[in-house]
Amino acid sequence: MNKSFSYLLFFIIIAITACKPKAGKDLLVSDDFQKAIQEKLINAQDGDVIELPEGTFQLTQTLFIEGVNNVTIKGQGVDKTFLSFKNQEEGSEGFYISNVINFSLSDFTIEDSKGDNIKIKSADGLVLKNINSRWTDGAKETNGAYGLYPVESKNVLVEDCEVSYASDAGIYVGQSVNVVVRRCYTHHNVAGIEIENCINSDVYENKSINNTGGILVFDLPDLPVANGRNARIFNNEIKENNHKNFAPDGNIVASVPPGTGIIILATDSVDVFNNKIANQKSVGIAIVSYQLLQRPYNDTTFGPYTSAISIRNNQISTNKLIVDMSTELGKLLFATFRLPMDIIYDGINNPEYIDEERNVKDGHQICIKNNGEEIKFGNLNAAKISNLKDLLKYSNTDITPFDCDFKGISGNKTPIQ
Amino acid sequence: MNNRILYITLFLSVIFTACKSQSGVQLPKDPKGFKLLSEYKIFQGNLTELMPVEGVIPYDINNPLFSDYAEKARFIWMPEGSKAIANEDGSIQFPEGTILVKNFYFHHKEKRQIVETRLLIKFKEKWEVYPYIWKEDQSDAELQVAGGTVPVTFSHLDKEISFRYTVPNKFQCKNCHNADNILLPIGPQIAQLNKIYSYQSGEKNQLDYWSEIGYLDYNRTTETPIMASWENANNDIASRAKAYLDGNCAHCHNSKGSASTSGLFLKFTELDPMRWGICKTPVAAGRGSGGRQVDIYPQHPEKSILVYRMESDDPGVMMPEIGRKLVHQEAVDLISEWIKSMDASPCK
Numbered sequence: 001m002n003k004s005f006s007y008l009l010f011f012i013i014i015a016i017t018a019c020k021p022k023a024g025k026d027l028l029v030s031d032d033f034q035k036a037i038q039e040k041l042i043n044a045q046d047g048d049v050i051e052l053p054e055g056t057f058q059l060t061q062t063l064f065i066e067g068v069n070n071v072t073i074k075g076q077g078v079d080k081t082f083l084s085f086k087n088q089e090e091g092s093e094g095f096y097i098s099n100v101i102n103f104s105l106s107d108f109t110i111e112d113s114k115g116d117n118i119k120i121k122s123a124d125g126l127v128l129k130n131i132n133s134r135w136t137d138g139a140k141e142t143n144g145a146y147g148l149y150p151v152e153s154k155n156v157l158v159e160d161c162e163v164s165y166a167s168d169a170g171i172y173v174g175q176s177v178n179v180v181v182r183r184c185y186t187h188h189n190v191a192g193i194e195i196e197n198c199i200n201s202d203v204y205e206n207k208s209i210n211n212t213g214g215i216l217v218f219d220l221p222d223l224p225v226a227n228g229r230n231a232r233i234f235n236n237e238i239k240e241n242n243h244k245n246f247a248p249d250g251n252i253v254a255s256v257p258p259g260t261g262i263i264i265l266a267t268d269s270v271d272v273f274n275n276k277i278a279n280q281k282s283v284g285i286a287i288v289s290y291q292l293l294q295r296p297y298n299d300t301t302f303g304p305y306t307s308a309i310s311i312r313n314n315q316i317s318t319n320k321l322i323v324d325m326s327t328e329l330g331k332l333l334f335a336t337f338r339l340p341m342d343i344i345y346d347g348i349n350n351p352e353y354i355d356e357e358r359n360v361k362d363g364h365q366i367c368i369k370n371n372g373e374e375i376k377f378g379n380l381n382a383a384k385i386s387n388l389k390d391l392l393k394y395s396n397t398d399i400t401p402f403d404c405d406f407k408g409i410s411g412n413k414t415p416i417q
Numbered sequence: 418m419n420n421r422i423l424y425i426t427l428f429l430s431v432i433f434t435a436c437k438s439q440s441g442v443q444l445p446k447d448p449k450g451f452k453l454l455s456e457y458k459i460f461q462g463n464l465t466e467l468m469p470v471e472g473v474i475p476y477d478i479n480n481p482l483f484s485d486y487a488e489k490a491r492f493i494w495m496p497e498g499s500k501a502i503a504n505e506d507g508s509i510q511f512p513e514g515t516i517l518v519k520n521f522y523f524h525h526k527e528k529r530q531i532v533e534t535r536l537l538i539k540f541k542e543k544w545e546v547y548p549y550i551w552k553e554d555q556s557d558a559e560l561q562v563a564g565g566t567v568p569v570t571f572s573h574l575d576k577e578i579s580f581r582y583t584v585p586n587k588f589q590c591k592n593c594h595n596a597d598n599i600l601l602p603i604g605p606q607i608a609q610l611n612k613i614y615s616y617q618s619g620e621k622n623q624l625d626y627w628s629e630i631g632y633l634d635y636n637r638t639t640e641t642p643i644m645a646s647w648e649n650a651n652n653d654i655a656s657r658a659k660a661y662l663d664g665n666c667a668h669c670h671n672s673k674g675s676a677s678t679s680g681l682f683l684k685f686t687e688l689d690p691m692r693w694g695i696c697k698t699p700v701a702a703g704r705g706s707g708g709r710q711v712d713i714y715p716q717h718p719e720k721s722i723l724v725y726r727m728e729s730d731d732p733g734v735m736m737p738e739i740g741r742k743l744v745h746q747e748a749v750d751l752i753s754e755w756i757k758s759m760d761a762s763p764c765k
Contacts, residue, residue: 145704
């Protein structure tokens with residue numbers, strides 16, 4: 001198809017759409033739209049702004065764009081432009097974007113891809129803004145994994161997005177450097193927001209409600225970018241994340257107990273402050289090492305420990321009566337503490353950071369301070385035991401060893417507007 | 418126009434064609450490529466017979482990629498006077514203007530249907546890729562940068578299979594042909610080319626033949642590596658399985674490829690069993706895990722994610738993600754056998 005024809009087609013599509021009184025309800029099933037938009041993406045030149053028209057478009061294949069600078073793809077708004085991958089036949093992502101510099105994607109709704117709705121790999125300078133990414137058939141194990149999935153990228157900004165019903169993480173930023181996730185609303189996902197193996201991240205002013213787990217900061221082994229660190233989680237509203245865990249087994253989030261606010265796993269230097277964390281039925285904030293998951297790994301450079309953590313000035317409340325026991329981790333928490341806890345620490349720090357008097361060396365402590373008078377704290381103290389069955393013997397609820405201030409944890413280092 | 422002029426024109430054009438046959442191949446000036454495959458003048462006579470002009474050399478590789486049981490006819494052309502150089506790692510540095518041609522076709526009731534011709538052309542320092550889709554009447558093929566689908570029926574092991582063959586778009590091509598975000602050919606490497614080919618002039622090792630005609634600067638020795646083939650029953654099961662995964666997965670699943678984020682690296686030369694997937698937990702598999710815990714569970718194909726994803730034709734589960742619509746049952750059997758034959762090592 002030549003260019004003028006594809007423009008004509010676009011024009012026709014826009015014209016048709018304009019005539020429809022209720023855009024968004026009628027589906028335009030069209031191989032030609034697929035082709036027209038894909039050709040536009042292929043022919044995109046540096047600096048182009050590609051507009052997605054108003055209407056609902058059924059797509060059967062992943063939309064690819066690759067190797068461009070300063071390109072913007074822009075819909076007409078989350079309630080005007082709908083890209084549906086419900087009948088996807090080819091590829092697993094909705095959008096797959098790779099190897100781009102200063103790339104922006106905004107103002108549309110994307111639904112029901114077989115895998116990830118939007119995956120971006122190797123971007124330097126990425127903005128995802130005002131996007132609604134969702135699966136429309138409710139919470140199902142067969143839903144795609146990630147709603148928004150930037151990976152191996154630098155200078156990532158995700159803002160004002162809504163993500164729901166992902167069978168893994170709604171917003172998942174992986175193996176990236178300098179990351180901001182702000183003002184997003186994630187709900188009915190297994191994990192609301194997951195920051196995995198990232199360096200320098202700020203996650204703030206988000207709402208994570210009714211996921212299985214609200215916000216996860218994870219560091220995983222056996223990956224090219226190892227040892228995530230430097231994250232700040234602040235001013236978020238994290239409540240009622242009690243949703244059934246519907247992640248397919250084998251995935252790490254399948255081990256997240258329903259009713260989890262925040263998990264910090266195997267990551268160094270995380271500052272969690274000024275968050276409202278309410279009504280989770282298992283735990284408000286969990287600080288755990290990779291060992292606790294009892295998953296195998298083989299990576300000698302991987303640090304499984306969680307060190308240098310500050311938990312301060314959060315409002316935490318758990319008013320449920322019983323811990324969810326549908327996951328191994330949940331059972332373990334139940335066996336140890338029975339009641340839902342506001343903050344749990346597994347007590348496993350890096351042995352290299354422990355001095356002869358069994359104190360944690362400066363700069364590596366876990367500091368928990370000013371999270372309310374009535375805070376329910378539990379220390380699994382698992383470093384002392386060789387068998388998890390012995391947890392009951394050593395666990396305690398003494399928060400005093402963690403009364404310290406940890407200053408100077410940094411997050412994102414790129415200026416943003 | 419009277420007959421005389423017609424004959425003269427015809428005569429002149431015959432002479433013209435004859436004179437050009439030495440280097441009849443046309444390189445597009447515009448990196449957008451020609452609209453029609455015929456414009457390259459890679460083939461002579463009836464296009465559908467894929468009869469190469471002089472200088473266009475057919476070749477084959479030891480361990481090809483599975484593409485929905487498509488048969489493939491590969492050709493290479495280089496501008497006169499230029500030649501390729503072998504790099505130390507066994508890859509080949511091609512000269513500017515090189516054209517790699519790969520035709521995909523199916524047989525049904527002894528009739529051949531060519532569906533697609535992919536060209537890789539080297540401009541200056543950069544390769545460009547061009548997918549051409551054949552017209553239904555097989556008269557020519559048209560450039561379709563956005564790819565497309567072609568209904569195909571073919572025979573395989575006495576069975577008749579009908580499906581919609583997918584021609585990848587330009588970007589999907591790069592998804593596989595990708596090393597550190599640079600598009601590179603995958604097939605023509607020393608170890609892959611190191612095999613006998615039946616030329617019209619007789620049988621000859623391809624590396625020797627390419628050197629002889631001045632396409633390649635290379636002295637083949639007995640030390641020259643030969644890529645193992647998954648189909649070669651003389652090889653042990655592990656090398657056959659690894660050869661299959663190398664040829665079908667490793668172009669993405671390596672530390673510089675599109676699947677670098679997974680940490681699963683399937684190059685034949687990878688030595689770390691965890692990188693191979695043995696007892697390795699997935700990173701971002703989503704429902705691709707199928708509820709299984711590790712990529713390869715020794716002795717247990719039914720607990721191995723690798724096998725689950727090879728057995729699937731669901732776009733959200735299947736591997737490879739693109740370039741395959743059908744399950745490659747022979748390969749599923751091979752990989753399953755291999756996993757069964759491994760030493761027991763219960764994954765924790």
